[in-house]
Structures are given as C-alpha cells and as structure tokens.
Amino acid sequence: xxxxxxxxxxxxxxxxxxxxxxxxxxLVLTTALLPWLAAGDPQAAHAAIGALLAHPLGKVxxxxxxxxxxxxxxxxxxxxxxxxxxxxxxxxxxxxxYGGATLLSAISAWWLLLV
Amino acid sequence: xxxxxTVRVQRYRPEEDAAPWEQSFxxxxxxxxxxxxxxxxxxxxxxxxxxxxxSCRMAICGSCGVMVNxxxxxxCKTFLRDYRDRGPVQVRALDNFPIERDLVSDISxxxxxxxxxxxxxxxxxESPVGEGAYLQTPEQMQRYAAFGQxxxxxxxxxxxxxxGRDPAFLGPGALALAQRYNLDSRDEGAAQRxxxxxxxxxxxxxxxxxxxxxxxxxxxxxAAAINRGKVASDxxxxxxxxxxxxxxxxx
Ligand code: SF4
Ligand code: FES
Numbered sequence: 001x002x003x004x005x006x007x008x009x010x011x012x013x014x015x016x017x018x019x020x021x022x023x024x025x026x027l028v029l030t031t032a033l034l035p036w037l038a039a040g041d042p043q044a045a046h047a048a049i050g051a052l053l054a055h056p057l058g059k060v061x062x063x064x065x066x067x068x069x070x071x072x073x074x075x076x077x078x079x080x081x082x083x084x085x086x087x088x089x090x091x092x093x094x095x096x097x098y099g100g101a102t103l104l105s106a107i108s109a110w111w112l113l114l115v
Numbered sequence: 116x117x118x119x120x121t122v123r124v125q126r127y128r129p130e131e132d133a134a135p136w137e138q139s140f141x142x143x144x145x146x147x148x149x150x151x152x153x154x155x156x157x158x159x160x161x162x163x164x165x166x167x168x169x170s171c172r173m174a175i176c177g178s179c180g181v182m183v184n185x186x187x188x189x190x191c192k193t194f195l196r197d198y199r200d201r202g203p204v205q206v207r208a209l210d211n212f213p214i215e216r217d218l219v220s221d222i223s224x225x226x227x228x229x230x231x232x233x234x235x236x237x238x239x240x241e242s243p244v245g246e247g248a249y250l251q252t253p254e255q256m257q258r259y260a261a262f263g264q265x266x267x268x269x270x271x272x273x274x275x276x277x278x279g280r281d282p283a284f285l286g287p288g289a290l291a292l293a294q295r296y297n298l299d300s301r302d303e304g305a306a307q308r309x310x311x312x313x314x315x316x317x318x319x320x321x322x323x324x325x326x327x328x329x330x331x332x333x334x335x336x337x338a339a340a341i342n343r344g345k346v347a348s349d350x351x352x353x354x355x356x357x358x359x360x361x362x363x364x365x366x
Contacts, residue, residue, distance in 0.1 A: 001310045007352035079322040102318035
C-alpha cells in the first residue's frame with residue numbers, strides 16, 4: 001500500500017489549530033485591544049510591537065502565528081469543500097489551498113525580514 | 116381496540132423490481148415493541164416474503180442494522196415508542212451498501228475491510244500453550260477495551276459519507292479494530308497494520324465528520340480511534356522520513 005503524504009498537511013493543520021487555541025486570544029488581546037484599552041498610549045504599544053518584530057525570535061514567533069493558522073484554515077477549507085461535494089479536480093484545489101497558504105506565508109516571511 | 120402503528124418498509128426483490136420501493140404495514144403497537152419485533156410480526160403474520168437479518172435480539176450479533184427514519188440503527192435496540200406521534204416509521208436497508216434484497220444489505224465490502232487490518236493477536240514468536248496465557252494488567256486492557264466492543268454491525272459505515280463516496284476507504288469499524296489490536300500490550304503486529312493506516316484509504320480518508328461515533332450502538336467511538344490512528348500514522352511518517360534521510364529507505 002502506498003503511503004499517503006497527508007501527514008504533512010495534517011501536521012501543519014494540527015500545529016496551526018493548537019497555536020490558535022493557545023495564543024489566538026492572547027494575540028488578539030495584545031495586538032488589537034490592549035493598546036487602546038489598557039495601555040492608554042498607543043504609540044508606546046506600537047513601539048513595543050515594533051521591537052518584538054525587530055528581534056529574530058520575535059520574527060519567528062510572529063511568522064509561526066501567521067503561517068500555521070493559514071495552513072490550518074486552508075486545510076479545513078480544502079476538506080470542507082470535499083465534504084460539501086463542491087469538488088473541483090484534486091490537483092488544482094490542492095495547489096490553490098496549500099499553494100495559497102505557502103505563498104501567503106512566504107509573503108509574510110519576506111515582509112517580516114524587511115521590518 | 117389495539118393501537119396500530121404504520122411501518123413503511125423498503126422492498127426490493129431483484130428478480131422482479133427494477134428499483135427499491137416502499138410498502139406500508141400496520142402493526143399492533145405496544146410499549147416494548149422494537150423495530151425488529153415489528154418486522155418479525157410483518158413477516159410472520161402479514162407477508163412471509165419480507166427479508167431481513169437478525170439473530171440475537173439483544174444488540175450483540177450486529178446483524179439487524181437498518182435505516183430507521185434515515186438514521187442507522189440496530190432494529191432490536193430501537194423501539195417504536197420513541198417514534199410515536201411522529202408519523203409513520205420508515206425502515207430501509209443500510210445506506211452505502213448494495214441492497215441484496217428488501218432490508219438485507221451486501222456487507223461483503225465491510226467484511227473485507229475488517230479482514231484487511233488483521234484483527235487478531237500477531238506475535239513474532241507464538242509461545243507454546245504450556246507457558247500459559249499472555250498476561251495483561253487491567254490498566255493495559257483499559258487502553259483498548261472500548262475499541263474492542265465493536266460488533267461489526269456496519270452502522271458507522273452507513274453513517275460515513277467518505278465510505279459512501281469511496282468504498283475502498285477502510286472505514287470507521289475496521290480502523291477502530293486496527294487500533295484495538297495496535298493498542299493491545301500482547302500484540303506485536305502494529306508494523307504490519309500501519310501500512311494500511313498510513314494509506315490514503317486508511318485513516319487519511321477521514322475528514323472527522325464524527326457521525327460514526329454518534330450512531331455506534333456500542334459506544335466504540337470509532338472517530339476517536341481514527342484520530343488516534345492519525346497521530347500514530349503521523350509519527351510513523353516522521354520516523355520513516357528520518358530513516359530515509361539516514362539512508363535507510365523504506366518509503
Ligand atoms: S464501531 Fe460501532 S457502529 Fe461501527 S461496526 Fe463497530 S459497533 Fe457497529
Ligand atoms: S438482532 Fe443481534 S444485534 Fe440486533
């Protein structure tokens with residue numbers, strides 16, 4: 001029996017889901033709400049996040065928080081479309097979903113390298 | 116005057132019917148009347164040509180699976196009282212299997228899948244009977260006990276949209292059975308079963324719809340078994356990749 005390569009997609013899907021569950025709420029809080037609600041000083045919050053993005057570890061963390069949930073979402077959409085019988089040929093759909101996630105991750109990585 | 120209920124039974128006699136059709140029967144109602152009792156009443160008193168499968172009448176043999184109002188159920192474990200005031204009860208052969216006759220499905224595909232996963236204890240070396248039984252602690256048994264409750268009724272296959280679309284998919288029952296043996300401390304056959312779990316027709320056809328676990332009459336939770344199978348297959352994939360990188364190719 002030929003081995004399926006689905007484990008690659010599933011691992012990324014699983015990692016993305018886990019990351020979202022653990023860090024998702026915290027991320028929304030720190031990036032979207034806290035600067036306005038608690039800190040009172042949006043500029044200081046902006047500078048702090050800028051500092052995080054300047055640090056290599058910060059870049060890796062942010063990339064993980066963007067790329068893995070992307071794979072998570074597009075994997076679920078890919079299989080969701082199959083379950084809904086909205087079925088296009090397999091290869092183009094895989095290219096669109098997983099290729100899309102890869103492309104968006106690459107753009108994010110590129111952007112993170114620039115900041 | 117006895118209360119009556121209407122049961123609409125699917126009929127299909129391949130030698131005379133071009134397609135399955137529905138026949139209505141009136142059955143005397145009582146509180147403890149199961150769908151199986153109703154079918155037996157029809158066959159014994161009204162129409163002896165009706166074909167349906169059953170044996171134990173107590174949710175053990177797994178042979179009486181049918182669709183009751185479009186839901187996969189064991190006929191012997193489903194009672195007409197639960198369908199009162201909801202109009203006629205409709206009974207038809209299990210979804211996703213070819214119909215042999217009336218309510219009898221051709222489950223040979225299911226049986227093949229069950230055999231594929233080698234559902235027996237595999238040992239590198241069988242120890243002689245004189246050495247006694249293979250011992251196991253209650254904790255070790257607990258690891259697979261739930262998956263061992265399966266009665267091969269096929270309800271989960273009737274519930275599974277992936278099996279419906281691709282009958283080559285090993286399906287919930289067989290994959291739960293594979294886990295039942297892979298998790299057994301006395302078994303040494305996981306490596307042989309993994310090739311089936313790892314395949315596209317193995318755990319990876321599942322998109323975690325979860326309906327299989329909802330309909331299972333024995334609380335086997337085949338969806339959980341498949342998901343644990345995915346974790347095992349995932350690790351197996353990583354180990355294999357590592358081996359390839361070390362030059363030990365067995366992809
Ligand atoms: S897992 Fe449950 S529903 Fe599926 S065959 Fe076994 S007992 Fe029946
Ligand atoms: S008759 Fe045996 S399970 Fe229903």
